[in-house]
Amino acid sequence: MAAKLYWEKDAKPKALDAKRVVVLGYGSQGRAHALNLRDSGVNVGLGLRPDGKTWAQATEDGWKPEDPVSAAKGADIVCMLVPDMQQASLYKEVVAPNLKKGGMVLFAHGLNIHFGQIRPSPELDITMVAPKGPGSLVRRTYVEGKGVPCLIAIQQDASGKAFERTLAYAHAIGGTRAGVIETSFLEETETDLFGEQAVLCGGATELIAAGWETLVAAGYQPEVAYFECLHELKLIVDLIYEGGFAKMHQFVSETAKYGDLTRGPRVVDAHVRETLKTILEEIRSGQFAREWVLENQANRPVYSKLLERDLNHPIEKVGKELRSRMSWLQPPAAPKGGPALESRAGNGSGAKASKPKKVKA
Numbered sequence: 001m002a003a004k005l006y007w008e009k010d011a012k013p014k015a016l017d018a019k020r021v022v023v024l025g026y027g028s029q030g031r032a033h034a035l036n037l038r039d040s041g042v043n044v045g046l047g048l049r050p051d052g053k054t055w056a057q058a059t060e061d062g063w064k065p066e067d068p069v070s071a072a073k074g075a076d077i078v079c080m081l082v083p084d085m086q087q088a089s090l091y092k093e094v095v096a097p098n099l100k101k102g103g104m105v106l107f108a109h110g111l112n113i114h115f116g117q118i119r120p121s122p123e124l125d126i127t128m129v130a131p132k133g134p135g136s137l138v139r140r141t142y143v144e145g146k147g148v149p150c151l152i153a154i155q156q157d158a159s160g161k162a163f164e165r166t167l168a169y170a171h172a173i174g175g176t177r178a179g180v181i182e183t184s185f186l187e188e189t190e191t192d193l194f195g196e197q198a199v200l201c202g203g204a205t206e207l208i209a210a211g212w213e214t215l216v217a218a219g220y221q222p223e224v225a226y227f228e229c230l231h232e233l234k235l236i237v238d239l240i241y242e243g244g245f246a247k248m249h250q251f252v253s254e255t256a257k258y259g260d261l262t263r264g265p266r267v268v269d270a271h272v273r274e275t276l277k278t279i280l281e282e283i284r285s286g287q288f289a290r291e292w293v294l295e296n297q298a299n300r301p302v303y304s305k306l307l308e309r310d311l312n313h314p315i316e317k318v319g320k321e322l323r324s325r326m327s328w329l330q331p332p333a334a335p336k337g338g339p340a341l342e343s344r345a346g347n348g349s350g351a352k353a354s355k356p357k358k359v360k361a
Helices: 028-039 053-060 068-073 084-098 135-143 162-172 185-200 202-217 222-231 233-251 254-267 270-284 287-297 301-311 314-323
Strands: 021-024 044-047 077-080 104-107 125-131 150-156 180-182
Touching: 021 028, 021 068, 021 084, 028 044, 028 053, 028 135, 028 162, 044 068, 068 084, 077 084, 084 104, 084 287, 104 162, 125 135, 125 162, 125 185, 150 162, 150 185, 162 180, 185 202, 185 270, 202 222, 202 314, 222 233, 222 314, 270 287, 287 301
Parallel strands: 021 044, 021 077, 077 104, 104 125, 150 180
Antiparallel strands: 125 150
16 A cells, blocks of 8 residues: 655645744754744754753854753643654653643654653644654755655644644644655654664664675785776665665666676675564564663663764775775865854844745645
């Protein structure tokens, strides 16, 4: 069955009129959502720890942030955009006691709701808008008059208006420009975790490292192995991103295509496919979520050890040296007197507003 898609014409921006939206968190997604909402004319504020590192960034961006408790007390909609493992305590200590009756709590990822770390009151709307891209892309495309595709889900609809308000939110951050797909908390959570673990992060980095190690162990130069197993991966991924397998096949050699078609299935063989099924089952059963919660409660001993090992892999030393010579990877100097990309607008406090292309009402 084809996915249900929503576009600009489907949204009702007025669904957020007279609503006070508060974003908790000002990291990658939090900053992008907040700035886009503000530039779309939504009444939005920030709830941040006064001693947190993002307070200064928010102030520089023209906001007058409040502490989370004060911000939640005046909110109709609270957006939970702090890291996953901070959400449960933040909800219990800040959101639940202070959010208005009949209010809405919006997430960008469903882990805490789907796996029961947060058990909200049935009187609340519980919804999700999950952009399929990092916050930097959500912000940049919005400023350019474009958008990033989003997933939208409704877990609880106590008000009877949860969907139209959530779609209006997705619209205000630019999602309806690129298409909004209706899903569920279950589907978003389980597919997102699987993609990260099996393909995008875990699968990709392990394959890169294993390929590099194989070539180096066979006596090839580490620098040449780096280019073949890591550097050129971006070229292939960009082609697939832009036009699927078809575009990749169009632009690689016949030799590369034959190697792809005959050797690829030997790398991802029946054993690997069974492992993928096992990883998915660990996600669906809640095993991974329980493991991650316990790891955080124990102050992340396994996580820290594995991360240190990953960052100290020999390919990292080789790559750092090679990348230092790649001038195109260095950020360009900002032009003198040029316009800043990001908004420096205020939140209704008299600060000068930015003027990106706005979402159509």
